Amino acid sequence: MPAYRSGSGNPAHTLALLWREPGFGQSARGPKQGLSVDRVVDAAITLADTAGLDGLSMRSVARAVDVSTMALYTYVPGKAELVDLMLDAVYLRMERPPVDRQSWRSRLTAIAEQNRALFGMHPWIADVSTARPPLGPGLMAKYEYELSAFNGLGLDDVAIDDALTYLLTFVQAAARTAISTRASQRDSTMSDEQWWAANAPLLARVFDSTAYPTAARVGTAAGAAHGSAHHPDHAYQFGLARVLDGLAVLIGGQQASAGR
Amino acid sequence: MPAYRSGSGNPAHTLALLWREPGFGQSARGPKQGLSVDRVVDAAITLADTAGLDGLSMRSVARAVDVSTMALYTYVPGKAELVDLMLDAVYLRMERPPVDRQSWRSRLTAIAEQNRALFGMHPWIADVSTARPPLGPGLMAKYEYELSAFNGLGLDDVAIDDALTYLLTFVQAAARTAISTRASQRDSTMSDEQWWAANAPLLARVFDSTAYPTAARVGTAAGAAHGSAHHPDHAYQFGLARVLDGLAVLIGGQQASAGR
DNA sequence: TGGTACTCTGTACGTCGTATAACGTAGGCG
DNA sequence: CGCCTACGTTATACGACGTACAGAGTACCA
Missing domain, CATH: 1.10.357.10 (Tetracycline Repressor, domain 2)
Incomplete structure (x- = not known):
């Protein structure tokens, strides 16, 4: 399987996306976006959980959030960056109970x-x-x-x-x-x-x-x-x-x- | 990347191939095979060494040994089994110096x-x-x-x-x-x-x-x-x-x- | 000398990521 | 108030992939 992971694309863009910098989700002119990066990422995570990274296709994600395949590319530069976002998202949601155990x-x-x-x-x-x-x-x-x-x-x-x-x-x-x-x-x-x-x-x-x-x-x-x-x-x-x-x-x- | 590795196919066939059981390289009737499993496996290893498992395609292996893509399938049931053979081949060729070291x-x-x-x-x-x-x-x-x-x-x-x-x-x-x-x-x-x-x-x-x-x-x-x-x-x-x-x-x- | 079992070839299908172009929409400015 | 233009969204298209399938050619055995 291709080693899906960015580093590839523009680091600035990827970082801005990871931290959900404003100015990436909305622009003044034109139609409003119907989705959000989070919706896309969540759908992708759900799919990958059962189908794996290879079973995860841009087409299947698009189907899951009910837009055309190419519409995803307004939210995310590509599959590599999507995987980056998925990974950081699941990291963020991990439980982190207090670590005051003795040993x-x-x-x-x-x-x-x-x-x-x-x-x-x-x-x-x-x-x-x-x-x-x-x-x-x-x-x-x-x-x-x-x-x-x-x-x-x-x-x-x-x-x-x-x-x-x-x-x-x-x-x-x-x-x-x-x-x-x-x-x-x-x-x-x-x-x-x-x-x-x-x-x-x-x-x-x-x-x-x-x-x-x-x-x-x-x-x-x-x-x-x-x-x-x-x-x-x-x-x-x-x-x-x-x-x-x-x-x-x-x-x-x-x-x-x-x-x- | 798809998890290329057999277990999939017929275990009997894969095993026979791994041990180069006679009766798989040659059959009485029909034209002689122009290649051998080893030639195919060697070419695949060489390609994979520089291009990785994903860069390795049946088409590229076929080009390397100068036959049509589908001709490979007379030597090997599919890519998964080919990878099995490649793996066993490089294992077999590892150096195994004597292990009489002290500690x-x-x-x-x-x-x-x-x-x-x-x-x-x-x-x-x-x-x-x-x-x-x-x-x-x-x-x-x-x-x-x-x-x-x-x-x-x-x-x-x-x-x-x-x-x-x-x-x-x-x-x-x-x-x-x-x-x-x-x-x-x-x-x-x-x-x-x-x-x-x-x-x-x-x-x-x-x-x-x-x-x-x-x-x-x-x-x-x-x-x-x-x-x-x-x-x-x-x-x-x-x-x-x-x-x-x-x-x-x-x-x-x-x-x-x-x-x- | 067929017949047949085999090797090998070319074409085709469905998958993938994504480039590109066309189309529609809605806000900012005249 | 209405147009321009930037942007969202869509459909189509390309070249890759593994491999199924059908046909063509070959060489042994009867």
Whole structure:
């Protein structure tokens, strides 16, 4: 899929749109606009939530808000900028409960969970390019909030940014796995278990398990341990524990919670 | 971009293709095939390396091997399966130097570096869905090899699989960031620094830095520390250190290497 | 020496983002 | 009060995409 994300277009225009600068929604002369940027963005988010970024087409958005396709281009310069606006909009709407929890582990776990929930509601986010993020009010609020979870840990500003980036990168990666697992099941009429089951006998014929003894042993063990169904969830839980343990070493002092 | 990856088609057919089962390249009757699956796959890899998965079209592959577009479909059932074959092919060709290094940290670092190099040579891999991997000889060899780095650490089979998955997921996520940063720079005529510079004054007008004090402070510090806000290389180094520290806790005994 | 199973080609369909031009509307100015 | 003009909106069109389908040509087997 094309890496839909602006950076492309005029940064000034995109920024003005993100912050809903006046002078972009209305001009003196001519007919009034029948819609608003927000209506368009909301419709697009709703569509993308069920169809994904590729299923999201300018035509489908136009149909949803009941205008011709090209009318959208008076609200938004193009699909890349629309995605920017969608992303900032969902960022802005995230819940941000107070972060006064005792331990930093529970604070960071909460941040991770909130982001995981976001990917759950809006799977298309996982496909949005992360370079050159939309510098809108949503991203700012999210960044400000998440940084606050790192207060009082003795990290300097640069380390705080690094640590947050690390945490969020992990959540995004885990979410991508979960999403693509779901997507595979959805558009193949075959469940994951059925797929592995369908492959097993053929694989047995073609695959010399003496040639790859460790792979055969570990793969079998891993497959048996979790029916391959909850695999993404398990990977998230395992990974988050590791991420926190890794950060614990950076933060120092705290004793890590071992065990799997 | 559509999530090009099979699982879709007939698993039997895909598997047979992956293992180059005889009976798929040649049939008794009719004209001989002028090409081979390998020629098609190689051409596709070369194209994807420079144009990405979206720039890779069946038409362009056909042009590269000098046949009509539809002739490809006698070698490969469709683009999804072609991508499966490409992925397994580059896996198979990875270097696998002996892993007898002393410390497990250097072993895992080597695995990470090899995968990072793979993403560097074949950026399109980062866009390939990870669910339902191509169960071909390349993946098997890679899996077998990478598992061997976890020998003798006292982890059980399930934990080994979890740990490897965790490591590889991290490398992929870091690679994605690096790749999309490069991509942004490539197709926007504006360097990352220029883009941030272009945004800075506009942002200053629209962004109330008293409303987001932490974000302003940390963002500035991070931006100053390394020339722009997103530094894929730094994020990789920072992240890998954290990943290893996190696994150290799991493995136990070893003292973690603190410090950033 | 057919017949037939196969390879390969060209055309066509429906999708996409968006450029372009035509049309309609309504406010500001004479 | 009425025209001009800037702007919203629409329909059409272009070139890309993956691939279904029908036809043409080829070489083995009976």
